[in-house]
Amino acid sequence: YVVFGTTSGFSSTLNLSTLNGSNGFAINGIHSLDRSGTSVSSAGDVNGDGIDDLIIGADGADTNGNAGSGQSYVVFGTTSGFSSTLNLSSLNGANGFAINGINAGDESGQSVSSAGDVNGDGIDDLIIGAHFADPNGSKSGQNYVVFGTPRGTGNSDLVTGTSGNDSIEGLTGNDTLLGLNGNDSLIGGDGNDILDGGTGSDSLVGGLNNDTYVVDVAGDVVVESASAGIDTVQSTITYTLGANVENLTLTGIAAINGTGNTLDNLIFGNSAANNLTGDAGNDSLIGGDGNNILDGGTGSDSLVGGLNNDTYVVDVAGDVVVESASAGIDTVQSTITYTLGANVENLTLIGIAAINGTGNTLDNLIFGNSSNNSLTGGAGADSLDGGDGDDTAVYSDSSSGVLVDLSTGTGSGGDAAGDxxxxxxxxxxxxxxxxxxxGSSVNNGLTGGVGADSLVGGNGSDNLSGGDDADTLTGAGSGDLGIGSIDTLTGGAGSDLFVLGGFYNDGNATTDGIADYGLITDFSTALDVIQLSGVASDYVLAASPIGGISGTAIYKVEVVDELVGIVKDVSGLNLTDSYFQFI
Structure with missing residues (x-):
């Protein structure tokens, strides 16, 4: 029986039968002949909750099938009160626990007591006597010391350990378990728990529901079961999520990195420069205020930047980049064809696939990869660098005509303005x-599209295609001799002007010049005009000398006539007809 102390005093007698929970309570044993109550004592505060506990010996109890091995019971004190009776069989870990004897006849629990704090961890311990135990034969007896440990209740507890190596269990309720120093073992139980081991190498074991683990050293180990809630690691160090943990938040001010797992992760950066990597799963990565790199991995990911200059790695079409205005100079690195969204300035194509990149209305810097890329800057003064491969700058979205000169690397008009x-x-x-x-001095492909376009190839073997409307196609630029250049000129629909001029005269009067000429692929005598330098008598017409190309060859009269052009698949031309123009 437990009789509560009181400041109001007692009468001369107290009948134990009057204990009703308000003035005390009875503690019932479990089985016949257990002899529960053989020894009783205060246990001190063995669970570190600030309330004294009880220990009760039952030296006749038969535990684990061993007759008379004995059993002791710890009953936790509580501020929520007791009923008039407490059955020892109801102890469930939250309100107390049993300590089993070892061997038959030991009669463990014949003597029980608080042992004080024998290990110096700030929590009271227990001592239990088993006077018939035989550790050395002849019933020499044995005593057992059980260390106290912080332990939660079924409520939402704040349990704080010591500077030593603590073992703390939260049970049910939304608990906060703090290990402080030492290598601690924290077990959360079934609530939405916060487990912070402190400065040692700690074991953090969650239970059901949504737990938060605080990690601050590399030796911390987080253990979480599958389908046991949505759990979060808060880390001050570079960290990779283990199995069954969904979310990661980097804390502190250090430049650290965070990596997810195969789940759908939510990963937050801190205020420094972080590398956030999602791995598999459809992840959400949210950068802080530093210069961050956000790589969602193989899933369809949401990549949200913060202040300063962020880099987003895109590898599937489902990846979404979210960037605020005036929040730094940001870059997308993409392994797929990609169009920049709002507020992102730069785009770099990576990998080896032949993919394309498109800018937005900002002043974009767009880089190609090692393959053939089409780069579209859009509005804004853009810088385009194709990298290796055969790359194309595209202006099909411009709302007005453009002038682009590859020989100077400049643009004006429409979307080319400032490029x-x-x-x-x-x-x-x-x-x-x-x-x-x-064009420039290398081999160029110039495509005019719709509109009356002027295409000038430069000093390479160029392919010029005018597209619709009346176009002017010039295979070589002013002052170029076109030496070694074989240009392909395709006017497309409309009345086109093909300018051969004197560009394909290599100046060597003793060779036929078949290494440099303009090939006109779609000449129409009814619509198109060929422009040559000089007068009609400076030229002669003949059959094409190039194998596999039929049509009419145009030669400049020299010691050895010089080939300047071939009109493919067209015969019967006359230099005096109106489709020839001389300047």
Whole structure:
């Protein structure tokens, strides 16, 4: 029986039968002949909750099938009160627990007591006597010391350990378990628990529901079961999520990194520069205020930048980049064809696939990869660098005509205004308006599209395609001899002007010049005009000398006539007809 102390005093007698829970309570044994109550004592505060506990010996109890092995019971004190009786059989870990004897006849629990704090961890311990135990034969007896440990209840507890190596269990309720120093073992139980081991290498074991683990050293180990809630690690160090943990939040101010797992992860950066990596799953990565790299991995991921200059790695079409205005100069690195969203300035194509990149209305910097890329800057003063491969700058979305000169790497008009093109851009594709596209010294492909376009190839073997409307196609630029250049000129629909001029005269009067000429692929005598330098008598017509190409060859009269052009698949031409023009 437990009789509560009181400041109001007692009468001369107290009948134990009057204990009703308010003035005390009875503690009932479990089985016949257990002899529960053989020894009783205060246990001190063995679970570290600030309330004294009880220990009760039952030296006749038969535990684990061993007759007379004995059993002791710890009853936790509580501020929530007791009923008039407490059955020892109802102890469930939250309100107390049993301590089993070992061997038959030991009569463990014949003597029980608080042992004080014998291990110096700040929590009271227990001592239990088993006077008939035989550790050395002849019933020499044995005593057992059980260390107290912080332990939660069924409520929402705050349990704080010591500077030593603590073992703390939260049970049910939304508990906060703090290990402080030492290598601690924290077990959360079934609530939404917070487990913070402190500075040691700690074991953090969650239970059901949504747990939060605080990690601050590499030796911390988080253990979480499958389908046991949505759980979060808060880490001050670089960290990779283990199995069954969904979310990661980087804390502190250090430049650290965070990596997810195969689940759908939610990963937050801190205020420093972080690398956030999602791995598999459809992840959400949210950067903080530093210069962050966000790589969602193989799933369809949401990548949200913060302040400063962030880099987003995109590898599937389902990836979504979210960036705020005036929040740094940001870059997407993409292994797939990609169009920049709002507020992102730069795009770099990575990998080896032939993919394309498109900018937005900002001043974009767009890089190609090692393959053939089409780069579209859009509005804004853009810088386009194709990298290796045969790359094309595209202006098909421009709302007005453009002038782009690959020989100077500059653009003006429409979407080309302010553009800078590196020497790694070999080809141009114009708008639906009147464009001027000028090539460089390498082999260029110039495509005018709709509109009356002027295409000038430069000093390489170029492919010029005018598209619809009346276009002017010039295979070589002013001052170029076209030496070694074989240009392909395709006017498309409309009345086109093919400018052969004197560009394909290599200046060597003793060779036939078949290494440099302009090939006109779609000449119409009813619509198109061929422009040559000089007068009609400076030229002669003959059959094409090039194998596999039929049509009419145009020669400049020299000691050995010089080939300047071939009109493919067209015969019966006459230099005096109106489709020839001489300047």
């Amino acid at each position: 800078v093109l590196s020497s790694n851009i070999e080809n141009l594709s114009g708008s639906a308006f009147d464009d001027t596209l000028i």
